[in-house]
Amino acid sequence: MVLYILRHKIVIPCVFNKLTGFYCPGCGAARATNALIHLKILKAFKSNAAYCILMPLIIFYFLARLTEYLFTGENKIDKAIPKKLLYGIFIGLMVFGFLRNIPFVPFKYLAP
Numbered sequence: 001m002v003l004y005i006l007r008h009k010i011v012i013p014c015v016f017n018k019l020t021g022f023y024c025p026g027c028g029a030a031r032a033t034n035a036l037i038h039l040k041i042l043k044a045f046k047s048n049a050a051y052c053i054l055m056p057l058i059i060f061y062f063l064a065r066l067t068e069y070l071f072t073g074e075n076k077i078d079k080a081i082p083k084k085l086l087y088g089i090f091i092g093l094m095v096f097g098f099l100r101n102i103p104f105v106p107f108k109y110l111a112p
Ligand SMILES: [Zn+2]
Pocket: 014, 015, 016, 017, 023, 024, 025, 026, 027, 028
């Protein structure tokens, strides 16, 4: 299924974009994922820069959770992540979502 989607470049439409015409912080993430799989880093950044920046953190988080669960069966990582970091990421994504809808240089390059 995933290979079929990647091979035929099926893009999942964004409901927020379809309803409002604006780009959300996640718009272009599917194209960025496809580009990252094909090691086209620049194309991935053009599709969704925030996604590309956060992806290593997300992968690290899931690998750390998996490792901790397999060896200890506990979940101490979630409690160890500072709430200020999560709020900062959330606010950063909201700012990114706002800036990528401004149709002027340099913000228009943030649009997918
Ligand atoms: Zn979107």
